[in-house]
Amino acid sequence: MTRIIVVTSGKGGVGKTTCSANLGMALAQRDRRVAVIDADFGLRNLDLLLGLENRIVYTAFDLLAGDCRLEQALVKDKRQPNLALLPAAQNRSKESITPEQMQELVNQIVANEWDYILIDCPAGIEMGFKNAIAAAKEAIVVTTPEISAVRDADRVIGLLEANGIKDMRLIVNRLRPAMVQEEQMMSVQDVQDILAIPLLGVIPDDERVIVSTNRGEPLVLEKKLSLAGIAFGNVARRLEGETVPFLDLNAPHDDLFARLRRFLRG
Ligand code: ADP
Ligand code: MG
Secondary structure, three states: OEEEEEEEOOOOOOHHHHHHHHHHHHHHHOOEEEEEOOOOOOOOHHHOOOOOOHHHHHHHHHHHHOOOOOHHOOEEEHHHOEEEEEEOOOOOOHHOOOOOHHHHHHHHHHHHOEEEEEEOOOOOOOHHHHHOOOOEEEEEEEEEOOOOHHHHHHHHHHHHOOOOOOEEEEEEEEEEEHHHHHOOOHHHHHHHHHHOOOEEEEEEEEEHHHHHHHOOOOOOOOOOOOHHHHHHHHHHHHHHOOOOOOOOOOOHHHHHHHHHHHHHOO
């Protein structure tokens, strides 16, 4: 059974692509075969985050047109052969793929027996969004702890429900614990109270995320994992049904790292 999960948010720039890349890589590290689909046909950048931009020959459109086979369109990650990307074409408008075509792409990957399909959704709630969610059975809703992002996430949750996607989970990204403590930022609890869907993960705001974006190396590949990298790994474990306690992002970092090391050693 292939799990088909759309990563969505409503608002742009909150971390959908970052989550898709890191979660895809983290699941692949757990020996799952993961295909990530870049459904942001207007502003593709999942290829950049995964460092695969130079290896794209065919795109989803070539596959739909019958100009290549699935194995040719899927760009395999060199570092992690369990992970592959189905790229979007860069110069097409967001409207240029239909929900039926998205379903067709997903069907082909399902027939190829991948464990996960992660669909990186564009911002907004227009056609691009509708196409991206068309074939999904589950959703990961990403938001930052900002009122505008949470409001958009709330609308998206309503639309997902209306489209029959009931299995939704929340990632709160870019949390800054110090700001929460000073009551300058919404807490995870505040966000959860508003959105009322189960929490899948909390990712701290961390400049290493930006560095990793620029290098095309997902954080979960780091030898010495950062807190954000660990948090993404935990998201993958929870997605697979493990019960993993949420990191206490408020603890002083030294403490936290000492405890984490003990925890990871087992
Ligand atoms: P979206 O796909 O929702 O538009 P992206 O994943 O492209 O968002 O992220 C937008 C920007 O925010 C990127 O520059 C990314 O590096 C940065 N970013 C995302 N998550 C974090 C984080 N946890 N800490 C710091 N920067 C982040
Ligand atoms: Mg994106």
